[in-house]
Amino acid sequence: xxxxxxxxxxxxxxxxxxxxxxxxxxxxxxxxxxxxxxxxxxxxxxxxxxxxxxxxxxxxxxxxxxxxxxxxxxxxxxxxxxxxxxxxxxxxxxxxxxxxxxxxxxxxxxxxxxxxxxxxxx
Amino acid sequence: xxxxxxxxxxxxxxxxxxxxxxxxxxxxxxxxxxxxxxxxxxxxxxxxxxxxxxxxxxxxxxxxxxxxxxxxxxxxxxxxxxxxxxxxxxxxxxxxxxxxxxxxxxxxxxxxxxxxxxxxxxxxxxxxxxxxxxxxxxxxxxxxxxxxxxxxxxxxxxxxxxxxxxxxxxxxxxxxxxxxxxxxxxxxxxxxxxxxxxxxxxxxxxxxxxxxxxxxxxxxxxxxxxxxxxxxxxxxxxxxxxxxxxxxxxxxxxxxxxxxxxxxxxxxxxxxxxxxxxxxxxxxxxxxxxxxxxxxxxxxxxxxxxxxxxxxxxxxxxxxxxxxxxxxxxxxxxxxxxxxxxxxxxxxxxxxxxxxxxxxxxxxxxxxxxxxxxxxxxxxxxxxxxxxxxxxxxxxxx
Ligand code: FES
Ligand SMILES: [Fe+2]
Numbered sequence: 079x080x081x082x083x084x085x086x087x088x089x090x091x092x093x094x095x096x097x098x099x100x101x102x103x104x105x106x107x108x109x110x111x112x113x114x115x116x117x118x119x120x121x122x123x124x125x126x127x128x129x130x131x132x133x134x135x136x137x138x139x140x141x142x143x144x145x146x147x148x149x150x151x152x153x154x155x156x157x158x159x160x161x162x163x164x165x166x167x168x169x170x171x172x173x174x175x176x177x178x179x180x181x182x183x184x185x186x187x188x189x190x191x192x193x194x195x196x197x198x199x200x
Numbered sequence: 201x202x203x204x205x206x207x208x209x210x211x212x213x214x215x216x217x218x219x220x221x222x223x224x225x226x227x228x229x230x231x232x233x234x235x236x237x238x239x240x241x242x243x244x245x246x247x248x249x250x251x252x253x254x255x256x257x258x259x260x261x262x263x264x265x266x267x268x269x270x271x272x273x274x275x276x277x278x279x280x281x282x283x284x285x286x287x288x289x290x291x292x293x294x295x296x297x298x299x300x301x302x303x304x305x306x307x308x309x310x311x312x313x314x315x316x317x318x319x320x321x322x323x324x325x326x327x328x329x330x331x332x333x334x335x336x337x338x339x340x341x342x343x344x345x346x347x348x349x350x351x352x353x354x355x356x357x358x359x360x361x362x363x364x365x366x367x368x369x370x371x372x373x374x375x376x377x378x379x380x381x382x383x384x385x386x387x388x389x390x391x392x393x394x395x396x397x398x399x400x401x402x403x404x405x406x407x408x409x410x411x412x413x414x415x416x417x418x419x420x421x422x423x424x425x426x427x428x429x430x431x432x433x434x435x436x437x438x439x440x441x442x443x444x445x446x447x448x449x450x451x452x453x454x455x456x457x458x459x460x461x462x463x464x465x466x467x468x469x470x471x472x473x474x475x476x477x478x479x480x481x482x483x484x485x486x487x488x489x490x491x492x493x494x495x496x497x498x499x500x501x502x503x504x505x506x507x508x509x510x511x512x513x514x515x516x517x518x519x520x521x522x523x524x525x526x527x528x529x530x531x532x533x534x535x536x537x538x539x540x541x542x543x544x545x546x547x548x549x550x551x552x553x554x555x556x557x558x559x560x561x562x563x564x565x566x567x568x569x570x571x572x573x574x575x576x577x578x579x580x581x582x583x584x585x586x587x588x589x590x591x592x593x594x595x596x597x598x
Contacts, residue, residue, distance in 0.1 A: 102544070128460055132538035140536055151537060158545035161457035162552055167422055174422050176555035177397070184551070185394040194540060196533065197393045198251070 082149040085134070088127065094120055097156040098149035103187035105152075105159040110179060114169045121164040124157045141194030148192045155191050208435050208583040219575035220589045222568045224596075225402040231520035233596045238499050239265035239517070241595075242440075243352070243359040243366070243373045245501045246272060250356060250390055252280060256309035256322060260285050260295050260302040264524075265403075265517040266362045270349050271295055275322035276309050280353070282360045283324050283346035287313040294320060294346065300396070300516070300524055320346050354378055356387050376438040377497060383479040384505050391533040393547050396526045399558060401565035403500060403515040403523045404588065409561055410502055410513050411494070411584040413446045419560065423553045426451020430489050432581050440591045442584050443495035445483055457545060464542035465534065477507060496584060498591060508532060511550070521565055527554050 082095045097120055099105045109117070124131075131154045135143055143151060167174050186197035204210065209217050224230045246261045258273035269285040271294065285293045292315040295302060309322040319328035324346040329335065350361040352370035355378075359370050371378065399406060409415070416429040433445040454462055482505065483490040492506035502513040509531055516524040529550055534540040567573070578586050 125456060128457070132460075132464070132541060135537040138537070140534060140540060143537060151541075154541055155544055157457065158461070158541060158548055161455070161545065162423060162549055165455035165457060166425060173552045173555050175419075175559055176422075176552070177399075177558035177561075179555060181397045182551070182555060182558075183396050185396070191540070191544065192537075194534075194537070196391060 083146065084150055085147065088131070088150055091123060091127065091150075091153060094123055094153060095149060098152040099156060100148070100152055100190040100192065101188050102159075102184055102191065105156045106179070106184075106187075108156070109159050109163065110171055112171050114171060117160055117163055117171060118169055121157065121160055124153060128154055128157060143192055143194070148190075151192050206580050208432070208580050211435065212437055212583065212587070215583070215586050215590050219577050220586065221575055222571075222573065224589070224592060225404055225565070226520070226569050226571075228520045230596065231402075231517065234517070234592065235265050235267070237595045237598060238592070239263070239362075240267070241361075241363050241367065242499060243361045243368075243370050244499075245357050245497060245512075245514070246270065246360050247358045248356050248386075248390075249280060249353060249358060250387065251303070251358075254305060256306040258295065258304055258306075258311070258322075260293075260297050260304075261360075262297065262300045263360075263362070263516070264519075268349075268362060269293065269297060270360050270362070271311070271346070272351065272358060272360070273309075273311070273322045277323075280351065280358065281322065281324065282349040282351035282358075284349055284362075286347060287315065287318060288326060288344035288346070289313065289316055289318050289329075294318075300526075324348055355382065355384070373439075374441070374497075376436075377441040377443070377495070380436070380438070380443060380481045381479060381495070381503070381505065384482075384510065385477055386510060386530075389508065389510055389530045389532050391543070392528055392530040394526060394528045395551060395554065396524060397558065398518065399523050399525050399561050400521060401523055401561040402521055402568075403517040404592065405561050405564050405568070406513075406515040406523050406525055406558075407496070407500070407502070407588060408585045409557055409564070411496060411588065412582045413448075413494070414579065414581055415557075415560075416448065419556050420553055423549055423556060424448075426454075427491075432583070433487065433490070434484065435583055437587050440498035440595075441496060442498075442587045443493060444584060445487070446491050446494045447487060447489040448491040449489050458549075461542040461545040465531070465539045465546070478505065494584070496588065499595075521569070525558065 082098050135151050252274045255274055255276055258271055260269055260271050262269045271283045271285045274280050285295055287294045294311050294313045296314055310319050312319045317330045321327050326341045326344045350366050352359050413429045427448045430447040430449050433447050435444040482493050492504045495503050497503055500515045504511050511529040514526045534543055
């Protein structure tokens with residue numbers, strides 16, 4: 079395991095570092111297996127910081143994010159995965175009335191989103 | 201604008217209005233006839249030119265319903281060609297497939313069969329045969345190239361036709377459909393996500409589930425709760441193809457995260473946008489509630505376009521009750537990390553909506569196979585499904 083860390087101004091988000099996951103596959107699996115309480119706590123912690131996080135990562139060209147900011151960016155990417163569950167699905171960890179999520183394959187699913195690559199890049 | 205409750209039937213009375221048989225969805229014999237009369241005969245959309253940017257790049261696509269796999273490869277002359285993935289020696293696949301789609305490339309633009317090392321170039325010529333002298337006089341390399349498959353392109357889309365002699369050119373096959381979509385910037389919106397799964401249902405069950413907007417208020421109550429279907433507009437049937445505008449009214453305010461994302465990139469179907477990149481035949485009345493154009497490129501490709509987004513669904517039959525579904529979603533490539541994040545959010549929401557769409561399919565198939573109901577009833581706004589059934593019937597009984 080690499081040591082994930084956050085810039086000092088976001089140090090208070092450290093309890094949520096387990097959500098700092100590089101790939102869409104990891105983020106979706108973590109969300110599915112999280113409890114309702116975990117989803118809600120994560121959402122409530124990240125939402126008010128979202129614009130500040132995005133402003134910080136936008137100081138670097140896409141694809142050139144310094145290594146030490148990857149965990150922070152991965153956190154906000156997890157918010158993209160989690161948000162519909164809090165905002166639309168009443169806090170449920172799974173997509174309600176849906177096809178079996180584990181049978182859906184995302185061809186970009188194993189790619190590190192922080193690299194800014196095309197989803198079709200190998 | 202007159203909008204009677206049966207306006208599509210009035211516009212297209214030749215389709216009729218009676219119930220539709222479920223037999224074509226559950227009969228193995230009917231499926232065999234679809235393979236022969238449709239998938240072995242018509243042009244099939246198998247990808248985009250820009251998936252193969254460099255000389256020697258190839259893609260192998262399995263076409264179970266046409267009983268083959270095709271290699272689509274860019275040769276040294278820059279042209280893309282298609283061949284059956286079958287070796288002239290003892291019939292092995294030339295390129296070893298790793299799934300429904302296998303991508304690869306060779307700088308030298310050659311392809312080598314793994315079995316005994318026969319080498320073909322990207323024009324399909326057999327170039328090298330190990331121990332060639334041990335074959336007999338009747339053998340010639342010239343006559344043993346790869347078997348070509350007809351390939352043509354439209355707006356950057358690659359189409360193949362496995363018939364020895366296609367009954368129509370691609371341009372004839374597309375007809376008016378091509379004009380309808382010409383000019384949309386498909387190539388500029390090339391940041392594409394692909395999802396796929398196998399669904400235990402007939403390919404037409406999958407087609408039908410996506411080819412109407414009647415289900416939006418029920419099936420998408422989860423992912424698009426503030427979105428209400430205002431029905432179809434501008435239905436246009438064009439030979440075997442069909443299109444319409446899906447109109448939705450949007451709820452007043454987006455959720456918190458959607459609000460942030462929509463401000464960063466118009467990457468979601470439910471975000472508001474200004475200027476138009478749509479061709480003139482799309483949303484001709486400039487309706488405010490226009491959400492996206494929903495079209496079916498016969499037989500198995502659904503193409504949707506909207507401002508800044510386009511997406512496709514493809515339904516590849518594997519058996520009469522098994523289908524490979526592929527969903528692809530394309531936006532303009534992001535230039536910042538925050539745009540990339542907004543696109544991730546839009547794609548997540550769309551994926552969830554697709555999970556809702558696919559949820560009914562296996563249930564529908566199982567219930568149809570019970571034969572408790574042997575016909576289905578279609579309302580006026582389900583005209584794309586009715587047209588699909590009529591067209592399939594015409595092909596199968598031709
Ligand atoms: S089958 Fe291809 S080289 Fe023998
Ligand atoms: Fe849908």
